[in-house]
Amino acid sequence: MAHRVAHACFERYHRSRLEFVTEVADMASKPHYLESLLDEGAVIQLKRLLHDKLPSVQQTSALALGRLAHYSTELATELVTTRVLQELVHSMEAEGASVYHKRAGAYVARAVARHTAELAQCCVDAGAAAVLTACLSDQDAGVREAAARSLGVIAGHSPDLASAVVEAGALPLLAASLREPEPALKRICISTLGEIARHTPELADAVADTGLPVLLSALLAHDDASVRRQVCACLAQLAKHNVDMAELLVEAAVFPALLGLLHDSDPATQRNAAVAVREVVKHAETLAELVVKAQGVGHLVDYLHSSHGAARLPAVMALGFIAAFSESLAMEVLAGAGASAVCDALVAEPEDHVKAAAVWALGQLGRHGSEHARLLAEADCLRHVLGALLHEEASADLRDKARKALLGTLPHCAHLPALLPLLPGAPLQVQRAILAQVARVIPADAAQRRHLVSGGGLKAILALDVGGDPTVEELLDVICDAYPPEVVEFCSPDYAKTLARATFAGDAVQA
Template structure:
């Protein structure tokens, strides 16, 4: 009877510890509870439970720590001070898959708050534990480990380089080839987080053989996987011409152009952004996109997409037109000026309007023939109205002024320039007058122009 009572007491004690850890994990799901929990020293209590003999208690304590840290930067900072991370990582290679998954979640929550916390994880051996979890058979543990890498590497070049130096890229390349779509998505996202920093890291991704696998991921049915794969390829291609050529060698351009007609707006945007990052580097890459039907696809995105979707497509058209007068003619032939004029009327976002203005300038800068179509579309007046609008941002004003400078300097249609004489400010008017001077107007017309543009003060 005595031994049964003792065993019952121990069982009740274990149930109480499990209940406490589970309750803390559930309470931590609501951020409003975290401050009260911290005042009650919950992190210290949960850290102590990480060494509990019961595996259930350990797992629930690790999950609770992750959820609390996810909702509070202060909680993550406290965890670093009281060595919670060391307790989480102790003998992790011998722990169950459930514990490993909870620990990887906690590391991700620590790292997300600041570069300083992420750097603390790296300097205290978190990457070794992450690599151990990447070798786990269970896909859920791998997913959690890849999330942790992504949250660490996204902060800075140094942290991303630390992840690469630890050897995560070969593991990510293998995860991209796993059958689980969710695992592929997270791996592609993490590759993009690493690649975005500089060309050296992107080259390491190329050397690890990730590009071809990412290109194959674009053809999976999952829209999210398509987006993440194309975003990762964009992050690689944006740095240098050689990296852009490496991306093109995966034969991704036709797929990207095809996906600009995808019903998912995120896929459309990612595809347009990938093309944009490719064409900006060199004439030959731009020519490849044009030969593949890229202009029509980009203009379709511009005409039917929302503001955030059309931005990279407009930018890509600008890069194409800037490469040569021939490519600008190709844009005009595809009715690019008409589409840009249509979007200029309906768009309200400053950064998109600024990009449209810049693109119009790249089309019209090449010759009088290029500027003529812009003039016939009555775009000069619209750009001037945007420039004079006091609500326009400084960047938008600079872009519209630059576009007017480039196009007015090429325009020889005096009938389209005449309306600007009464409305253009001096910094724009000088380009209009310069065009008038080239056709040698009679002196009487010059006097009339000067009288309208620079009226004499009343006191005179």
């Protein structure tokens, strides 16, 4: 009887502790409880309960501390200075540690490391990188997921911390996890590998040496959208560093599947695929040609028409990089309606950086030759580039790129009907470039010389307020010399007054 009463008393005590720590853990997941929990001394109580007799109380205490540390840098720092983090890390590698304890410990390490590189380094100093790497071999998929996620948070801060994760031996285990059936584990491991690879070419090489490019190529067709999304993001992190890495991805046969993901049902996957394409084509003409041969221009243009906002940026830049390499590649982009798609991004998107990328890409399209400039002008792109240059809210970067795009294209454009509407209100530097083209074209082109008069172009040119600029005045003299004096007089701004004076001069004398 006495034993039963005593046992029941302790059962109630155990139950109360578990109820208490469970309720605190639940409140710790809600930010508006944070200040109250700290005022009530929750941290002190939870630290004591980390050494409780019941494993469930230990694990829930660790979970609650992790949730509190997630929202507070100060508390995360306290977990380090009071050696709570070190104790949790060491307990994770203890013999007999349960999967729940390992998950909770990995969560606390992640909650501490997320705030700053210094706290992430404290996690490494506490041995977290090695312990979490060992957890990647655990039989429980949840433990492997938690460990991979925490390693990704640590590695994401800096090259040194990413190197610490590599030195702990995590790369082969992370890559091997991509062969596991669980989509969540694949996604988290791919994300972590991308966090490591993004820092330096050397780290990207180390990641690629695990055979990752081939594994990622196979996963481009995975059923889970979150996996495809992370695959594309990781490919971009690998490809961005140098041409050798981009070529390695091409050898792994990521094309044309990567281009197909520009039309994926998941918008984030589409954008990540566009970023990956951009990071490949920017390195070399041969890579740009490969993408063009795989119908890449059409895929990018279609993506631009179906996307909106900042998501358009990578595709705009990809088309610009392709066009920059050669006349033939620029013509492929123009023939694929790339100019109008990029121009639509310039006009429709309010973000300054998207506009800046668009005017840069249009400049790459038009700078190669007369045919390129003509097609750009006929698509009415130059007017919109000039509008970006003149917009009162445009940033200095946007104006600089717009000016360079115009001055790079105008000297090649012999299509005067597209140039003349740009003259009124254009900056003097742009006016000079337009007038230089008019002066170069009309002496040898009778049709355009005639159209300049009949269309009112010559009249508009002669009406310009040049402000006494000698270069512009010299260009005007060249243009006027291409016409008989009476034609120039007819198109001059004062012709009506001169004609009126000559016509009614006799009437004035008789009066």
